[in-house]
Amino acid sequence: MNKIETTLEKVSSDIGSFYKYDQHHFIVMNANDLGDKIEVQWFFHDYADAKNITMFWLQCADTDRIPSINGSVASAWVAESEIADLLGLDIENAIAGFVLEHDSPIAPLRKKKK
Amino acid sequence: MKQQFEIPVGAQHISLLEPLHFKLTTENETIVDADANLYYVHRGIENACVTKFKYRQVPLVVGRVCGLCSVSHGTAAAQVIEKLTKVEIPLRAKYLRMLVIELDRIHSHLLCLAHVAENSGFEALFMQTMRDREYSMELLESVCGNRVQYDYSIVGGVNRDLRPDVAADIKTKLALLKPRVQALHEVFETNWSLSLKNKGVGAISKELAMKLNAVGPLARAAGVPIDVRNETEDLLPWKELGFEMILDTAGDVYARNMVRIKELYVAFRIIDNILNGLPEGDIANISKALPEGEAIVRVEAPRGELMHYARGNKTNVLERLKIKAPTFSNVGAMVEIFKGNQYASAPAIIASYDPCLSCTAR
Amino acid sequence: MFELKKFRKKSPWILHFNAGGCNGCDIEILACLAPKYDIERFGMINTGNPKQSDILLITGPVTKRTRERLVEVYNQMPEPKVVVCCGSCASTGGIFRGMYNIEGGVDQFIPVDVYVAGCACRPEQIIDGVVVALGILEEKTKEIEKTIKLANKPVVEEDGQVNRRNMPAELTYETTV
Structure with missing residues (x-):
């Protein structure tokens, strides 16, 4: 698995220049709560050699605004809206209330409850 | 501009097994826009796996994500924990896992074909397909002990050995099932009234399927070469058992039916090869190591690529478990395909996606 | 004129609603309708319309997004009606009990007449539960008259x-x- 570190400013351009729709398959976007920081990961694999998995990752504070990659990966909005709801992150263009109801707990996957 | 109407399908509908809501905007009879509300079934299993349950219980809990592909979920969770605890499982356990996954694929594909036939208005074919599906359910019951929730894969192997009489039973029943599947194949391929509802309906091009990152039979029917069984020899050795990828080009409901039926033949061949060359040895390798680090595992479920990501911190409870279900990747394509089709075809199109919302919402 | 109370017992129509389960019990209900178990010999037909049905088959624990739909479907069914819970999660919450988006068993929202146990409940058990529900339907018919x-x-x-x-x-x- 190739791990490529990126930053909040560069992530859109990094993934935009990496992702070719007929060569790479976007698997999923994931985020982990590390306590004081949030780790965000994007997984891709190649169509030609599917064992070759590429992971873009970055670490940021939980209040940072994470840019959307929906401009280059057309179906990323589902994963982004879900992660934004489940971890209470601020992701660009995420649909509010995609997963949770109005009386569900806020950000249930965070260790420290908001 | 013509007048537009919004027609809801769901949350409770005769053609849906699960609560799922599509809002279809129509002009005359043609669908021009679609919107989906998918998370009716969100239960919070990811959170429960990292708080309530120990890591050895996780494969059993994760099996309850979805009743149709519970063995794929259980196997993926077991494999990702084996990667974290660095346990090597016996070859016999790998073969038995593949046997149950392929039997599960037979029952799931036959269920989907039956559902497409019913929603296309062909009730007799639904009944016929469901009757033939009972063979695979009986086999799953004799191998695993339960008809639906198997709990077959545990961390370190499998929890039941294959008895010789059960192996002989599988051979006899599959010999009965094969000619029936061939008969079904002929009906699905040549029946004229079914082709009116299926051919050219709900089509997606290869380019659009790649852009929207579709997986499973939906993508393979459009010609996208994506099948996890093609590449994971280290975890489950599919290729040495005669796996071959089935592709089609049309991308419509008919092509999806054909891909599913042809995958049944591949499953029969893999099961025959497993039974003929089943290695001797233990069925499980239980160790007391604690999970540490992070890992991802991909398994080909009946509906497509399933991914589990886990992270451990040397305690009895995992730190994070992320499940990416096959239908989750197909949501973008599912919404796009509706556009330009007739409203009357919508139930058949929904059934041909084979959507599994309890996987998607977890 | 038809004698409605006589024929209701001979042809109860069932309505199936998934309140958030794992599909396991749903495919067993589908297997009940298929030739091997053949629930149609009791005159039962799976209908999608709540206004024409007599028996409500519910699977799965109630999630926070399906609870309003469940009550709405129940309210739209005409009296007399019988509710059958299929599976342990519909009866009590089962393995999902205590997860953050789960409300619990079906009986917290609507009255339940028959509980069918099992994960997933077998087709024989479902048929058994529905036949018990037929007796309750007859009693309720008498009560209503x-x-x-x-x-x-x-x-x-x-x-x-x-x-x-x-x-x-x-x-x-x-x-x-």
């Missing part, structure tokens, strides 16, 4: 007006055949 009579005489005030304040509380059931 009883006429309601006022037990107490209305209270007449001093000025000759009838006091209607306590009348709903004084309604009792009397059998008149």
Whole structure:
């Protein structure tokens, strides 16, 4: 698995220049709560050699605004809206209330409850 | 501009097994826009796996994500924990896992074909397909002990050995099932009234399927070469058992039916090869190591690529478990395909996606 | 004219609603409709319309997003109606009990008549539960045909007006055949 570190400013351009729709398959976007920081990961694999998995990752504070990659990966909005709801992150263009109801707990996957 | 109407399908509908809501905007009879509300079934299993349950219980809990592909979920969770605890499982356990996954694929594909036939208005074919599906359910019951929730894969192997009489039973029943599947194949391929509802309906091009990152039979029917069984020899050795990828080009409901039926033949061949060359040895390798680090595992479920990501911190409870279900990747394509089709075809199109919302919402 | 109460027992129509389960019990209900178990020999047809159905089959624990739909589907069914819970999660919450988006068993929202255990419940158990539900449906049909009579005489005030304040509380059931 190739791990490529990126930053909040560069992530859109990094993934935009990496992702070719007929060569790479976007698997999923994931985020982990590390306590004081949030780790965000994007997984891709190649169509030609599917064992070759590429992971873009970055670490940021939980209040940072994470840019959307929906401009280059057309179906990323589902994963982004879900992660934004489940971890209470601020992701660009995420649909509010995609997963949770109005009386569900806020950000249930965070260790420290908001 | 013509007048537009919004027609809801769901949350409770005769053609849906699960609560799922599509809002279809129509002009005359043609669908021009679609919107989906998918998370009716969100239960919070990811959170429960990292708080309530120990890591050895996780494969059993994760099996309850979805009743149709519970063995794929259980196997993926077991494999990702084996990667974290660095346990090597016996070859016999790998073969038995593949046997149950392929039997599960037979029952799931036959269920989907039956559902497409019913929603296309062909009730007799639904009944016929469901009757033939009972063979695979009986086999799953004799191998695993339960008809639906198997709990077959545990961390370190499998929890039941294959008895010789059960192996002989599988051979006899599959010999009965094969000619029936061939008969079904002929009906699905040549029946004229079914082709009116299926051919050219709900089509997606290869380019659009790649852009929207579709997986499973939906993508393979459009010609996208994506099948996890093609590449994971280290975890489950599919290729040495005669796996071959089935592709089609049309991308419509008919092509999806054909891909599913042809995958049944591949499953029969893999099961025959497993039974003929089943290695001797233990069925499980239980160790007391604690999970540490992070890992991802991909398994080909009946509906497509399933991914589990886990992270451990040397305690009895995992730190994070992320499940990416096959239908989750197909949501973008599912919404796009509706556009330009007739409203009357919508139930058949929904059934041909084979959507599994309890996987998607977890 | 049809004798409705005679034929209702012979052809109860079922409505299937998934309140958030794992599909395991749903495919077993589908297997019930198929030739091997063949629930149609009891005259049962799976219908998608709540207004035409007599038996409500519910699978899965109630999630926070399906609870309003569940109550709405139940309210749209005409009396008499019987509710059957299929599977342990519909009965109690099962393995999902205590997860953050789960409300619990179905009986927290609507009255339940028959509980079918098992994860997933087998087709034989579902048929058994539905046949028990048929007896309950017959009892409820008899119950509904009883006429309601006022037990107490209305209270007449001093000025000759009838006091209607306590009348709903004084309604009792009397059998008149």
